[in-house]
Amino acid sequence: MSGFRWRLAARAGAVLLLAAAPAGSDGDPEGYALRFPLSxxxxxxxxRLALPAAVLAGLQTRDGHDVRxxxxxxxxxxxxxxxxxxxVGHVSLDPMPILGGPDALKVSGVSLRLDGRGAAQVVEVRGEPVTAGGAPVLLGVLLDARRVSGRADRVVVAADLPVGQPVTLAVEASSDLRDWRRLGEATVYRRANDAARSTIVPLxxxxxxxxxxxxxxxxxxxxxxxxxxxxxxxxxxxxxTAAFExxxxxxxxxxxxxxxxxxxxVPFATPIARLRVVPTQTDGVVPVRILGRDDREQPWTLLGQGVANSDGGRDIMLSGASPHAIRIEADARSAGFTGAPRLRFGFADRSLLFLTSGTAPFTVxxxxxxxKDVFLAPDDLRDRQGAAGDARLRAVATGSLKLSPLAEAGAPTRTIIxxxxxxxxxxxxxxxxWMLWRQQRAQPRDAA
Structure with missing residues (x-):
């Protein structure tokens, strides 16, 4: 009886494990959602293989170890x-203060003469600029980037900002501290309960x-x-060089x-470096915040903010998170969205090395x-192998992703499963x- 019970329990456990196991295995090419022939x-x-966006948009692990x-x-x-x-190099720059007088631009004795219709005809300024008084104020910061040369994608700023007031940060460049050219800007809004976080200015x-x-x-x-x-x-x-797919x-x-x-x-786990939101033509310009979270029990977390423009606009730099769900929230000053916007996800460039120790052709x-993460250390593959060749995908689909509304994907489906x-x-x-009970009833009782 004891042996029967153990055999029955083992069979039941095996059935449960088989039911819960995913189709295929890590070592089965058919066990992956995407397959591309390699050249x-x-x-x-x-x-060496640089993973294109079609692959990055299908990964189900944050560090990309579900590639074979x-x-x-x-x-x-x-x-x-x-x-x-x-x-992409990350160059840390120490800010140096740019100081100025608090009243350097104040002028006394200003008068404005108007005609009978209220239009300004003559403007008279009598007097001299007021002498600056008091302690100097901070007008900006200077960054010594003379050791840097290349293409700047963004600057990540640790800033102390007023609460409840939109502030625009502008980044400019100059070789002589006299003539400046604009590189980029970003408008930031800090809520009362927002934790301190870095501000990203796209360049x-x-x-x-x-x-x-x-x-x-x-x-x-x-x-x-x-x-x-x-x-x-x-x-x-x-x-x-191109930094993003x-x-x-x-x-x-x-x-x-x-x-x-x-x-x-979000149908993939690859970290998102940037996102461009292109609303319909009738929506024009829409200031937006991009938020993310992993499940409904978590609060929405700010990933980035910027402006969506129906003429194309600019990418909104994100924090590099990989949330399961994303919310695009239009500013309360706008009318919102009249239709579904187009999106462009940007991923940081990612490459892998592999040995062609098998039989061609090869498939990724x-x-x-x-x-499972079966990736080796790069030096283990490079050892006495010579220069790496360039592998490429032979054909990649160029269609766009179809994103599902959150109400139709995510927590409800998982709960049902x-x-x-x-x-x-x-x-x-x-x-x-029930089978054990029947087996026990079928056995004869011992005589008292």
Whole structure:
């Protein structure tokens, strides 16, 4: 009886494990959502592959370890992560204060003469500029970037900002501290309960050639509190390199009854470096905030903010998070969205190394939840292999992603699946108990 029970329990456990296991396995090319044929460079055993956006938009792990390269016999090739082909340097710059007098531009004795219709005819300024008095004020900060040369993608600023007041940070460059040119700007709004976080000012690949940078700020009214810049990090890459892979997507329509909010599920786990929001032509310009979270029990977290423009606009730099859900929230000053906007996701460049130790042709497979990390150290593959060849995908689909509204994907679906598994397991255990009960009743009772 005891042996029967153990055998029955083992069979029940095996059935549950088989039901819960995903289709295929890590070592099966068919067990991945995406498969692309590879073209490798002849004569090179070590190959380098820059992952295109079509692959990055299908990964189900944040660090991309659900990628495999298989040969013609279905054998997984040795693989390792490689440094991005477009190396982005992160240069930390110490801010130096730019000071000025608090009343340097104040002039006394100003009079305005108007005609009978109220139009200004003559403006007279009598008097001299008032002598500046009091302690100097901070007008901006200066950054010595003369050791930097290349294309600047963004500057990440640790800033102290007033609460409840939009402040615009402007970044300019100059080689002689006299003539300045604009590189980029960003308007930032800090809520009362927002935790301190870095501010990202996109520079859109502006050329920087051993120059000074300065950051100044302005608001539509008098600042409610002083602005301070504690640190700045400049992201720069060599000239002639592309730092981001992009993929187009179609967002769902705004939620019913709320034209200012668009929620959707993110179908990949690759960190998002930037996002461009292009509303319909009738919406024009819409200031937006981009927020993210992993489940409904978590609050929405700010990832970035910027302006969506129907003429194309600019990318909104994000924090590099990989949330399961994203919310695009239009500013309350706007009318919101009349239709579904187009999106462009930007991913940081990502490459891998692999050995062609198997039989050609080779295939790259990607996109598997729960895949194990089997990546080796890059030096283990480079050892006595010579220069790496350039592998490429033979054909990549160029279609856009179709994003699902959050109400149709995510927590409700997962809840239904979990309840289904729980009910199935309960029914199976009930069946086992019933079989044990019948077996016990069928055995003769011992005589007293």
């Amino acid at each position: 490798v460079e002849a004569g090179a055993r070590l190959q 390269v298989f040969d013609a016999k279905g054998r997984a090739m040795p693989i390792a992560r490689a440094a991005a082909s477009a190396v 859109d690949g502006a050329a920087v050639a051993r120059e000074y940078l300065r950051i100044t700020w302005r608001a539509e009214s008098r600042l409610l509190a002083p602005v301070g810049i504690r640190n700045a990090v400049l992201d720069v890459r060599p000239d002639g 992009t993929v187009e997507a179609q967002a769902p329509a705004p939620a019913s009854g709320n034209a200012r909010v668009i929620d959707f599920a 497979s990607a996109g598997r939840t729960g895949a 979990l309840w289904g598994v729980l009910l199935a397991a309960t029914a199976l255990l009930a069946g086992v108990a």
